[in-house]
Amino acid sequence: MVKPKVVDRNHPKDEPQRASLKPSGSRIQGDSIFYTRLLPVVLGALAVMTVVLIIVAAGVLVGVIPFR
Amino acid sequence: MNLARILPFVSTIVMLAFTVSVFRRWLERRKAHFLFWSIGLAMFGAGSFAEAYFAVAGWSPLVFFIWYLFGAALNAGWIGHGSLLLFARKRWAHVVTVLLIAGSLFAGYLMLSVMPLLDASTFDRALPISEQYRTIMPSVSEGATVRLSTPFFNIYGLVTLVGMAIWSAWLFLRKQVLPNRVLGNVLIATGALSIGLASTLTRLGVGAYLYLGELIAALLMYAGFVMAGAPAPQTEASSVTETAAAD
Numbered sequence: 001m002v003k004p005k006v007v008d009r010n011h012p013k014d015e016p017q018r019a020s021l022k023p024s025g026s027r028i029q030g031d032s033i034f035y036t037r038l039l040p041v042v043l044g045a046l047a048v049m050t051v052v053l054i055i056v057a058a059g060v061l062v063g064v065i066p067f068r
Numbered sequence: 069m070n071l072a073r074i075l076p077f078v079s080t081i082v083m084l085a086f087t088v089s090v091f092r093r094w095l096e097r098r099k100a101h102f103l104f105w106s107i108g109l110a111m112f113g114a115g116s117f118a119e120a121y122f123a124v125a126g127w128s129p130l131v132f133f134i135w136y137l138f139g140a141a142l143n144a145g146w147i148g149h150g151s152l153l154l155f156a157r158k159r160w161a162h163v164v165t166v167l168l169i170a171g172s173l174f175a176g177y178l179m180l181s182v183m184p185l186l187d188a189s190t191f192d193r194a195l196p197i198s199e200q201y202r203t204i205m206p207s208v209s210e211g212a213t214v215r216l217s218t219p220f221f222n223i224y225g226l227v228t229l230v231g232m233a234i235w236s237a238w239l240f241l242r243k244q245v246l247p248n249r250v251l252g253n254v255l256i257a258t259g260a261l262s263i264g265l266a267s268t269l270t271r272l273g274v275g276a277y278l279y280l281g282e283l284i285a286a287l288l289m290y291a292g293f294v295m296a297g298a299p300a301p302q303t304e305a306s307s308v309t310e311t312a313a314a315d
Contacts, residue, residue: 028244039241039250043234046257050230053264054223060271061219 072196075279076119082286083113086293093297101153108146108225115139116282119197127191129183132204135197137179140267141218142172144225144260151232171220178214185211198275226264233257233292252296259288 028035059065087109094102118135121128149168153161185206192200206212237253240246266281 026246026248028241028247028250030244035241035244035247035250039237039254042254043238043241043257046230046254046261047234049261049265050226050234050257053226053261053268056268057219057223057226057271061216061223065272 070194072194072279073120073123075283076116076123079116079279079283079286080113080120082283082290083109083116086286086290087113089290090293101150104146104150104153108143108148108150111138111143111146112282112286115143116286119279119282122193122197124193126193127188129186129188132186132188132197132201133179133183136201136205136214137176140201141175141179141214141221144229144264145172145221146225147260148225148228148232152228155232155235168224171217175214175217175221178217182206182212182214196275196279198270198278200275202273222264222267226260229260230257230264233260248298249296252292252294252298255288255292255295257292259285259292262288 030036056065087106090102090109091106093099094106114134115138118131118139121131122135145168149164152164156164182205186204187206188204190200190203205215208215233253233256237250237257240249240253263281263285266278266285269275269281270278
C-alpha cells in the first residue's frame with residue numbers, strides 16, 4: 001500500500017533531502033561579497049548585540065543595573 | 069495626533085496580519101512551533117493594542133493587565149520557545165514547554181495580585197504607557213514581584229529567538245544554500261533585537277523609543293518570516309507531496 005508522505009522543505013530537519021533537488025536559484029554565489037563578507041560581519045554584530053543585551057538583562061536581574 | 073498614538077496602531081495592524089499568517093501555517097501543517105509563534109505574536113499584538121487603547125481611550129486596569137503581562141512580560145518567551153521547538157530534542161522541548169506554561173501562569177497570578185496596588189491617579193494619556201508605568205505600578209519591594217519575572221522571559225526569548233535565527237542563517241550561509249532563508253533569518257534576528265534594545269532602554273528609564281522599536285520589530289520579523297518561507301524557484305516550493313512505501 002502506498003500512502004502520501006508530506007515533506008516540509010522549509011523545516012531544517014528536511015534540509016538534507018533538499019540537496020539533490022536544489023535548483024541553481026537556491027544557491028548562494030560563492031564569489032558574492034554580500035554573502036561571503038558582509039553577512040558574516042552582520043551576523044557577528046547581531047550576535048554581539050544579543051550577548052550585550054543578555055548581559056544587561058542579567059545585570060538587571062541580579063541588581064547590578066538599577067531596576068526601574 | 070502624535071506619533072505615540074499612531075505607532076501602536078500601525079504595530080497592532082502589522083502584528084495582526086503576521087499572527088494570522090503564522091496561525092494559518094499552523095492550521096496547514098500542525099507543527100507546534102507555528103502554534104507557539106502565533107500565540108507569542110498574538111501577545112505582542114495585544115500589547116501594541118493596549119498601548120493604542122491608552123493613547124485614545126485613557127486608563128483601564130484590564131488593559132494595563134494585558135499590556136504588562138502579555139506585552140512586557142510573556143510574548144518574547146513564547147515566540148522564542150517556538151524557535152526552540154525547531155531545534156531541541158522532543159523530551160527537552162516538552163520539559164521547557166511545561167516550565168514556560170507554568171511560569172506564565174505564575175506570572176499571571178503575580179500580575180493579578182498586584183492589580184489592587186496600582187495607582188493610576190498620575191496617568192496621563194498624552195504620554196506613552198512605557199514612560200509612566202513605573203509610577204502606576206509599585207516597586208518590587210512594595211509588592212510588584214511580577215516585575216522580577218520579566219527579565220527571565222525576555223532573556224529566554226532573546227536567546228532562543230535571536231540565537232536560533234542567527235544560528236539558522238549561519239548554517240545556510242555556510243552551506244551556501246537558500247539565500248532567502250539567510251536574509252529572512254537576519255531580518256528576524258534584527259527585528260527581535262530592535263524590540264530587545266527598546267525594551268532594555270525602557271527598563272533603564274528611557275521609554276520613548278519603545279513604540280518605534282515595536283513597529284520596527286513587527287515589520288522586520290514579518291518580512292523575515294515571509295522571506296524565509298517564500299518558495300524558491302522551481303522545485304523549492306514550501307511543501308511537496310512525495311510517495312513513500314508503507315506496510
